[in-house]
Amino acid sequence: MxxxxxxxxxxxxxxxxxxxxxxxxxxxxxxxxxxxxxxxxxxxxxxxxxxxxxxxxxxxxxxxxxxxxxxxxxxxxxxENDFKQKPKIFIFGLAIGLSVFAFIANSILTHFQNHSSDRQLGIFTPQVVSDLGGNSKVLSHALFSQFYVSFEVISLALLVAVVGAVVLAKRKID
Amino acid sequence: MESSLVFDLTMMMAKILVILAGTLGVVPIMVWFERRGAAWMQRRVGPNRVGPFGLLQPLADVIKFIFKETFIPKEANKFYYLMAPIIALIAPLCALAVIPFGSKAIINGQEVILQVAQMDTGVIFILAFAGLEVYPVILAGWASRNKYSVLGALRGSSQIVSYEISMGIALLSMLVVYGSFNPHDMVAWQQGSLGFLPRWGAFVNPIGALIFWISIFAETNRLPFDLAEGESEIVAGYHLEYGGMKFAAFFMAEYVAMIMASGLLATLFFGGYGLPPGMSELVNIISAHFGFGAAGMQNTKAAFEFISFATKIAVFMFLFVWIRWTLPRFRFDQLMDLGWKILFPLSIINLVVVTLGVYYFNS
CATH class of the missing domain: 1.20.120.1200 (NADH-ubiquinone/plastoquinone oxidoreductase chain 6, subunit NuoJ)
Known part of the structure; x- marks a missing residue:
């Protein structure tokens, strides 16, 4: 680094x-x-x-x-008073947070640049990506060809969320 | 010749210096022009005491700003109060890094691309920093602990957020046409001709250009969209409690944002640094006259491209001033109606039409 x-x-x-x-x-x-x-x-x-x-x-x-x-x-x-930490809950939360952090750190340290692990690497190495014309091109191509169904489904979910928010806000105003 | 670290660093520093000196050096001239231009359009005299035609007036202003007392309101949140003008100036300056001001120069036998940062995301990077321009408005208004400042900040931020959407969709319609994020590709695309017109984005997609142009007025808080400042209603809006150089930073940030927006508009819709028709023959004639080689010819071309780009920016800056002293300020509901009920649907319809057109012409 x-x-x-x-x-x-x-x-x-x-x-x-x-x-x-x-x-x-x-x-x-x-x-x-x-x-x-x-x-x-x-x-x-x-x-x-x-x-x-x-x-x-x-x-x-x-x-x-x-x-x-x-x-x-x-x-x-x-x-501002609502933000005071209560000691017991705080220690409990700290323990959970630390254990999750330790798990993630361990998994990153094991697999980062360690090609001998059993996880399979994708085909998009930095060399392949730059040969295909940069990250944005590769990403958009994948998004609009291979994964276009999931992409459209996500946009539909966002639309549902927008309509829901408008309905909720409108009820309050009326 | 091999590319060395020293050469690369020097060239990078030189390009950054050109951008910084160019934008910050234009600011005093623009301040002078804004005041003289306002006077000219309103049949007044304007500042004419300091120097010939009042040209040294900005210098006098700067001296006054520097020697003013640095005053911080007692109730203000000091840290955020001082941070706001800094962010205001940094965000548009960062966005300028991706706008190319020429194709390439050949210095010492090496090609130097006249753009500070070459990234494959290009124009989207500008959107990222244009999005950060909301923060100084919110922060300044909130940290000043003043009713008028908070009102100005709320107005300003809701306006910027609203118009960012139609600006983004107008940009998207142009990205569909160019098929690239890279500003150099965009300029190259616009080199052709449409009958007697140059093949500029504004002639290919006029509605998109209009929407984008209106939106940058709202983004830079310029009249008729200066609700964040609105002198007659909320004193001075979000920068009411700022004085001296802190106010000057906001003032400079407004002009830097205008230059950035004009550069973006020129690159996207008006051929960028591309030479107008007939200019490339002029470059050939000059090169032949002085007997330049290939490198000299490329450098002459780059110089002309820089002049072409600067001229386009100057035209848009003039339009900014002209419109400021021509149109009255919108009322807040009119502003929101224009943004959400007219520009937003129009930009989506335009995007669909442009996409169909591109599909039709490409297949």
Missing amino acids: SLPIIILCLISAILAVTMLFAKSPITSALCLLGVLIMTAGVYGLIGEHMIATIQLVVYAGAIMVLFIFSIMLLNLSNS
Whole structure:
């Protein structure tokens, strides 16, 4: 790993811890935004520009705007007391979180660049992807040929969610 | 000649310097032009005391901004209050990294592509940073702890989020036409001709160009879409509590965003850095006259391409000023109606029509 990646990872880790322990909801939301942008930076530095850009467009540009917008609209800053951790639940949650983290870290450390494992690698090595004309081309080709049914089903699910949200909001206003 | 690290680094720094100096250097000229242009359109005199034609007025403004007291409101959230103008300036500057300002130059026998970051996502990267432009508005309004600022921030962010959708779909319709995210491919596509017109995106897909153009006015918070600022209603909106250089940062960010949006508009719909018809013969004549080789010819071409691109940006910047002093501000419900009930359905219908057209012409 190169130095810039390590710096980004460190900043991202610090922001993640701050997000957990921050008192005001807007600080938490902004720290999460920072984590997402730093992750996008890591993706960009390892050469995966497509994923980095999608991360910025979808998470930083759309989802977090919605979060912060609703925090501002509801003016949650008055309810800072709700965010105090209760020790017992906190320790329980910490234990679960740590065990999940240990499992993921173990599985990544075993399989990362370890081709002797029993998992089969896909056909898309970095060389193949760049020969086929870059990540965005390969990804969109796969999405609109091999996986077009699942792609359409997901868009249908999103449409259902939009209609549902409108119905719920409309009932409240009427 | 082999590509060396020093050469690459120097070229990268030079390109970044060109972009930074170009955009930040244009800002004072634009500020001057905005004020003189406003005066000209309203039959006033405008600033004419500092220097010839008031040209040094921006310099006087900057000196005033720098020597002002750095004042932070007592109730404000200091960290976010100070962070907002920084993000405001960084986001559009980052987006400029992907806009090419020429095809390529040959320096020292090596090809240098005149674009800071060559990525396979290209134009989508600009959308990513255009999406981040909401944050300074929200943050500034929220951190100032001022009613008018919060109102301005809410108006501004809902406006930017609403118009981003039609802007994205208009962009999508052009991506369908070009079949590529890469701005160089887009410019290459637009080199042909449609009868007597150049084959520019705006002539291929006029409705998409119109929607995109309207949306960038909303994205950059310019009149008639400046509800986030609305002087007559909410004093100055989200940057009400900012003074000195902090206000100047917001001010500069607005102009940098305008330059970025104009560059994007030029690249997508008006041939980008492509030379207008007849210019390539001029390049040939000049090269033949001075006896340039292949490298010199390419460099002359690159210089002309840069001039062509800068001229297109200048035209759009002029339109920004012209429209600002021509149209009155929208009411908020009119703004939302235009965004959601007119531009959004229109952009979707346009996307379907363009897709069918591309399918018909390609098969």
